[in-house]
Amino acid sequence: MRLVIARCQVDYAGRLTAHLPMATRLIMVKNDGSVLVHSDGGSYKPLNWMSPPARLREGVTEDGRVEWTVHGKDGPDGDTLRILVDEVLSDSSHDLGLDPGLQKDGVEKHLQELLADHPGTLAPGLTLVRREYPTAIGPVDLLCRDDRGSCVAVEVKRRGDIDGVEQLTRYLELLNRDSTLCLNGSVRGIFAAQEIRPQARVLATD
Amino acid sequence: MRLVIARCQVDYAGRLTAHLPMATRLIMVKNDGSVLVHSDGGSYKPLNWMSPPARLREGVTEDGRVEWTVHGKDGPDGDTLRILVDEVLSDSSHDLGLDPGLQKDGVEKHLQELLADHPGTLAPGLTLVRREYPTAIGPVDLLCRDDRGSCVAVEVKRRGDIDGVEQLTRYLELLNRDSTLCLNGSVRGIFAAQEIRPQARVLATD
C-alpha cells in the first residue's frame, strides 16, 4: 500500500463526472491498483476513487505538471480518474500482506433465524412451516400457521420501510391465489422489524 | 489526519458485531475523530470503521498490551471499536485543512431535466405540464399531456427497478381519482430509465 499526501486536483469521468478543486488530500494506492482519495473529514467513503481492478499511470501534462491517470477494468475506454499533483508532501509504501478477512454477526439473516426458532413471539400459537418459502416473485422469509391452521406470511426486516410492506403485500396477493394455502381462511401477513418507519406503518394498516 | 500502519486486531460492537484477526493494516484517524481500518485490497469500504463524531482513547489492557478504544456519537453506551495494537510500523500526522468539496453531475436530476426539455422523445406529441407535480404521496417526476389531451405521468429513474414501477402505479391510482386530470381519458404512465430490470418489466406490463 502506498500513501501519498499531496496538494491535488481530481477529476472523475465515468458513470457520472465529478470534480475536486485543488487541495491537500490523502491518496491511497492499494496493491490491487485501486485508488482512494480521502479528505480529513467526512465518513468512510472517499471523495473520489477507482475500484479494482485498476491501473495507475504517472505522467506529465503538456505544460509540465505531474498527472496521474487511473483506468478501471475497461481500460482507457471506461471509467477514468485524473489526478493533477501539484505538490507531494509525503510518499511512503508499506507491505501489509493478505488480510484474513472480516467476521460478521447480527444482521437480518440472524434476526430471521431467531424468529424462525421462536415464531410464538410474533403471535401466540404461531408455528413455523418453513423459512424462505419459495414463490414466483421470490422467497417469503417465514411461512407459518396460527393456532386455527391459517397460513401467516412473515416478512423480516432490520428497518421497516415502505417497500418492505409492499413486498409483503405482493406475497399475500400471490399466496391467496393458492387454494392449498388458504384452506383454513385467507393468508395473513406479519411485518416484523426492529424499527418501523411512519410511512410504512400507514401503508401497513391500509 | 493521522496514519498508522500497525499489526492489530479489531473488534466492533454496535448495530452488529464484527471481528478482525491480528494482521498488518492501515489505521486512518481523521480530525473529526472518525477512524477507518483498511487492508491492502478490497474496495473503498474499510474493513471496519467508526463514523464521526467519534473519540479515540489510547489505553493499556490489564496484561499490558496497547488498546485503542473508539466511541461513536452516543459515547461509551453506543457503538464501540476496540483496536488491539500489537506493533506500530509507522505513525505520522498531516495537516490537510478543510476540503472544498465535491462537484457532481449526470445523475437522476440531470436526466429529469433533459427529459423535461424534450418530452417528445418519450412519446410523439408529448408536452410538459410541470416537473415535480405534487401529490399527497410525493411529487410525480414529470406530468405531461399527449396529443389527445390525456394526462401522462412519467417516472424517471437511472435504473428501472421494481419499486420504481410500484411508485408510478401508486401515483397513477391517485391521479386517476382526480376528475380534473382525467377529463380526456384516464391518466397513463411512462416509466423512463436508462436500464430496465427484468423483474420491473414483468410488473410493468402486468
Place this chain on the structure above:
DNA sequence: GCCTAGGTCCCGTTA
C-alpha cells in the same frame, strides 16, 4: 454469468 436483496449502508434534500 446475471440478477436480487441487504447494508454498521452513506448522503443530500426537503418537509
Place this chain on the structure above:
DNA sequence: TAACGGGGCCTAGGC
C-alpha cells in the same frame, strides 16, 4: 430535525 430516496452505491447469495 427527521424522514425519504438515490448511489460511480458495494457486496454476498441464488439461479
